[in-house]
Structure formats: structure tokens, C-alpha cells
Amino acid sequence: MGGIIILNGSPRAPRSNSKGYAQLFARYSALPTSYFEITGSNHPQLCAGLEDCKHVLLVFPLYADGIPVTLLNFLKSLEQSSLKNRPVISALINCGFLEPHQCDVAADMIRLFCAQNGYPAGSILKIGSGEAILESPFRFLAAGSVKKLARSIAREEYGAFQTTMPLSKGMFLSASTKYWLSLGRKNGVTQQQMQSMEIEP
Amino acid sequence: MKLILTDCPLDSCLSLPGDVTWMDLSALQIRNCVGCFGCWTKTPGRCVIRDDAVKVYPLIAQSDKLLYVSRVKYGGYDTIMKTMLERAIPVQQAFLRILDGETHHVQRAVAPKQATILAYGPTSPEEQALFRRLVDRNARNMSFESWRVVFCPEEQVDARVKEEVDAWAES
Numbered sequence: 001m002g003g004i005i006i007l008n009g010s011p012r013a014p015r016s017n018s019k020g021y022a023q024l025f026a027r028y029s030a031l032p033t034s035y036f037e038i039t040g041s042n043h044p045q046l047c048a049g050l051e052d053c054k055h056v057l058l059v060f061p062l063y064a065d066g067i068p069v070t071l072l073n074f075l076k077s078l079e080q081s082s083l084k085n086r087p088v089i090s091a092l093i094n095c096g097f098l099e100p101h102q103c104d105v106a107a108d109m110i111r112l113f114c115a116q117n118g119y120p121a122g123s124i125l126k127i128g129s130g131e132a133i134l135e136s137p138f139r140f141l142a143a144g145s146v147k148k149l150a151r152s153i154a155r156e157e158y159g160a161f162q163t164t165m166p167l168s169k170g171m172f173l174s175a176s177t178k179y180w181l182s183l184g185r186k187n188g189v190t191q192q193q194m195q196s197m198e199i200e201p
Numbered sequence: 202m203k204l205i206l207t208d209c210p211l212d213s214c215l216s217l218p219g220d221v222t223w224m225d226l227s228a229l230q231i232r233n234c235v236g237c238f239g240c241w242t243k244t245p246g247r248c249v250i251r252d253d254a255v256k257v258y259p260l261i262a263q264s265d266k267l268l269y270v271s272r273v274k275y276g277g278y279d280t281i282m283k284t285m286l287e288r289a290i291p292v293q294q295a296f297l298r299i300l301d302g303e304t305h306h307v308q309r310a311v312a313p314k315q316a317t318i319l320a321y322g323p324t325s326p327e328e329q330a331l332f333r334r335l336v337d338r339n340a341r342n343m344s345f346e347s348w349r350v351v352f353c354p355e356e357q358v359d360a361r362v363k364e365e366v367d368a369w370a371e372s
């Protein structure tokens with residue numbers, strides 16, 4: 001009792017940015033943490049594990065403006081489970097776009113899940129430029145905001161936090177172009193090919 | 202091109218005008234997006250998972266009138282529709298542009314759309330407001346030139362779909 005269970009809701013959890021954010025959280029948390037990755041088949045074990053914890057932290061990417069199906073399916077299982085405990089649910093959402101406010105709808109989906117199912121809602125952290133910030137010189141900003149999130153949960157002084165790269169939109173666009181081109185290059189794919197307008201060519 | 206995507210079989214879609222294409226996603230095999238970004242950096246415009254989703258996203262891209270029929274869950278699309286929407290990112294490029302003062306992806310050959318979302322199942326006013334905010338955000342990423350959300354109970358879905366299709370025929 002008393003610890004925090006961190007659940008990674010990214011469909012690519014083992015190599016996800018969410019995993020990086022979860023590791024930062026575990027480092028800064030004053031409360032003991034345990035980390036699990038949501039898969040298609042481990043919902044019963046994860047739900048059972050929540051019976052003994054005080055806090056849950058859902059760490060996940062923004063997918064098509066909302067919560068990814070991996071997490072949606074887990075929440076549906078949690079809703080159906082006969083869990084007696086009602087841990088406080090907090091969330092750390094990262095999105096690819098620069099603006100953390102693009103995560104607002106997903107944050108409110110988590111709050112709605114809590115309201116509909118009797119779970120106390122805890123803190124929310126929204127990270128813009130979340131695909132790239134951990135490998136950038138601005139990693140310290142992400143780390144700082146994760147620290148704030150961890151502190152707010154440990155002190156039970158819940159709040160909403162956000163961070164992103166402090167770049168103009170134009171500079172972010174050029175930085176992201178470089179980032180994606182480098183990924184394409186690793187696969188032998190040129191800029192021209194990546195810019196193809198064809199779908200299912 | 203006019204497209205209807207539903208997350209359940211519907212009688213109202215069994216006899217549609219010839220210019221309307223209907224896909225019942227619940228009858229297709231569509232796996233989860235695995236977040237590999239292969240459709241942007243490996244085989245641009247093509248998903249690396251070769252299941253039924255690859256038949257659907259080209260239709261989404263071509264359509265200029267679109268009707269999505271989905272159950273609502275936690276203020277968003279339920280699993281079947283959401284799985285397909287996540288699998289539709291090959292229609293975008295990796296590269297970003299600025300739209301309405303925000304960063305968004307450049308689209309490939311995607312027609313601008315008039316979208317109607319028929320959202321069914323029990324919903325509170327709060328859930329409906331959240332769902333509308335979701336569709337408003339989708340609009341920027343999914344080329345909705347205009348959009349409308351219609352909420353209805355499950356038993357009225359067929360009748361509402363018919364109304365929408367009739368309205369398309371008259372417009």
C-alpha cells in the first residue's frame with residue numbers, strides 16, 4: 001500500500017518515449033514505484049495489481065488527438081473489473097506536436113473515466129514535442145516537469161502541468177524536418193520519397 | 202467520393218446509392234497501430250501491417266463527404282473506430298506545417314472533407330461536449346473542412362444514417 005503503479009499505455013512501450021518519462025518519474029518519486037507495460041493480454045494481472053496501491057500513473061502518447069487504443073482497451077477492462085480499491089489516477093501525456101494543449105482532450109478523457117468510475121483524479125502532465133525532447137538539449141525541461149508531477153502526487157497536492165521545447169514554431173518545424181529526414185536516411189529513404197503525395201502507391 | 206465507415210453492421214447501409222461506399226469496420230481484420238512510423242520513414246504512404254486497414258485509409262483520403270458511425274467511450278471513439286483512425290496516419294507525411302497557429306502534419310493526397318460523425322450510445326452532456334472537442338481537434342489533422350456531430354441512442358442509428366444519406370443525395 002502507498003506506492004505508485006506506473007502503467008505505460010504506448011503501443012510500442014518497450015522502446016517508447018513514455019518509458020523514458022516513466023524512468024524519470026521513478027527517479028524523482030519520493031514514493032516507491034513499480035512499472036508495467038500494458039499489453040493486449042495482461043489486463044487481469046494489471047487490474048489485480050491495482051488492488052494494493054494508492055496511486056496509478058498512466059503514461060501514454062497522444063494518438064489521433066485522444067488516448068491510444070492500447071490504453072482505451074485497458075480502461076475498459078478496469079471498468080469491468082471488480083476492483084474494490086480506488087487509487088488516485090494521474091496521467092503523463094506526451095504528444096508529437098509542439099503545443100502541450102493538444103493533449104487537453106486526452107487529459108479530460110482520463111478525468112471523465114475517473115468521474116464515471118469513481119476513481120479520484122490526481123495530477124496531469126502534458127508534454128509537447130514529446131517525440132524529441134528527451135534526446136534534445138531541452139531534456140532538462142521535461143525532467144523538471146516530471147519532478148513537479150512526482151512531487152504533486154507524493155504530497156497529494158494535485159495539479160496540471162505542462163512543458164515543451166522553448167522554440168518558435170518555425171524553428172520547431174526545421175528541427176522536426178531534420179529529425180524525420182535522419183530517420184528516413186537510416187532506412188535509405190530520401191526526402192523526396194518521404195514527401196510523396198501517393199497513398200498505398 | 203462519399204464514404205461511410207461504421208463500427209457495426211447496419212441495415213440502412215445494405216442498399217445505398219451507387220456513389221456511396223460503405224465499410225463496416227467490425228467485419229474487417231484491423232490490428233493496432235504499433236507506432237513504428239514505417240508509413241512515414243520506410244515505405245512512405247504505406248502501412249507496414251498488411252491487413253484490411255490498407256483498404257480503408259485510401260478511401261478515407263479520397264472521400265469528400267464522410268460519415269463516421271461510432272459508439273462513444275470516455276468522450277472519444279470506441280475501440281473499433283479509434284483503431285482505424287490510428288491506422289490512418291499513412292495519409293500524412295512526417296513533415297510538419299503550421300495550421301491555425303499550431304503545428305500539424307502535411308497531408309498527402311487527401312481531399313478536403315465535409316464530415317458527419319454519428320456518435321451513439323449513452324452519453325452525458327459533459328461527454329458530448331468532450332466528444333465535440335475531440336472532433337474539432339480531428340478536423341485539423343484529418344482535413345475536415347466542416348464537421349458536425351450527431352448524438353443518438355443505439356436503436357436510432359439506422360434511421361439517422363438513412364437521413365444523412367438522403368441529405369447527401371439532395372445536396
Ligand SMILES: Cc1cc2nc3c(=O)[nH]c(=O)nc-3n(C[C@H](O)[C@H](O)[C@H](O)COP(=O)(O)O)c2cc1C
Binds near residue numbers: 011063
Ligand atoms: C498513430 C499515431 C497517432 C498520433 N497522433 C498524434 C496526435 O494526434 N497528436 C500529436 O501531437 N502526436 C501524435 N502522434 C505522435 C506521438 O504522440 C509521439 O510520437 C509520441 O512521442 C509517442 O510516444 P511513445 O513513444 O511513448 O509512444 C501520433 C503517433 C502515432 C503513431
